[in-house]
Amino acid sequence: MRTRFAPSPTGPLHLGHAFSAILAHDMARAAGGEFLLRMENTDLERSRPEWEALILADLAWLGLDWDGPVHRQSDHLAAYNARLDSLGPRGLIYPCSCSRGDIRAVLSAPQEGVAHSLYPGTCRGREMAGRQPGDALRLDLDRALAALDPETLVFIETGPAHAGVHRVDPEAARRTFGDVVLGRKGDGIVAYFLASAFDDADQGITHVIRGEDLFAFTPIQVILQRLLGLPTPVYHHHRLIRDETGKRLAKRDDARAIRKYRDEGVTPAEIRRLIGLA
Ligand code: GLU
DSSP states (O other): OEEEEOOOSSSOOBHHHHHHHHHHHHHHHHTTOEEEEEEOOOOTTTOOHHHHHHHHHHHHHTTOOOSSSOEEGGGGHHHHHHHHHTTTTTTOEEEEOSOHHHHHHHHSOGGGOOOOOOOOOTTTTOOGGGOOTTOEEEEOHHHHHHHSOGGGOEEEEOSTTTOEEEEOOHHHHHHHTSSOEEEETTTOOBOHHHHHHHHHHHTTOSEEEEEGGGGGGHHHHHHHHHHHTOOOOEEEEEOOOBOTTSOBOOTTOGGGBHHHHHHTTOOHHHHHHHTTOO
């Protein structure tokens, strides 16, 4: 078993991240497996070395050790783009100059809102040769689905809320994702769900352990894995740690930052109890 923790270094770790990291670490260690650490720092505007340093310090303080060097996505942009571009000659992507805000949203980290409007397909059919700087690359979802055997669009989920074998429903994928943005020409940034799927394959991750909020992305990741010949790991989406009002914790909830607890003299064992892992 090989698991990973894949934070975006755009803010301090909070209790929700601690839950995710401890779960992935403990599941791997219990199975005699490996636990890897990945910095999902493709959001170049919001990712900061200071946040990464704090994340490493918080994880060490929590008593988590990871195998191998830290994998930083910013070191792999050329490889991501080469793979993404390979979809061009297959007619599965097209350049798009529409709605730059929408494009930005998909290229930044998921914490800042997963919702994006469904693309009406204005640029569908544009040739890759006519690609301009600043253009996004969109997946032609209909062509992608037509190129795939629906029987292969399956994944296993072991998390408590959705345990079982899941089939990607093409109609639901059309309604939910449509022609999603996969990357942007110019700065070489790729969508976070794509970079994450590439890395899960490259790092040989067998079990993806992550928050329930990311369950919704799994179908598009499976579609991309099939298109690119990548394996599909087992997914385990865990419950989210919420505040007293039931709201999901976010990076901006500084009150629940691990650093805050450390400063207040809370122990790592108490953190485990706080999130129900002791
Ligand atoms: N980087 C994402 C986050 O911090 C996690 C992505 C994943 O685990 O697949 O929420």
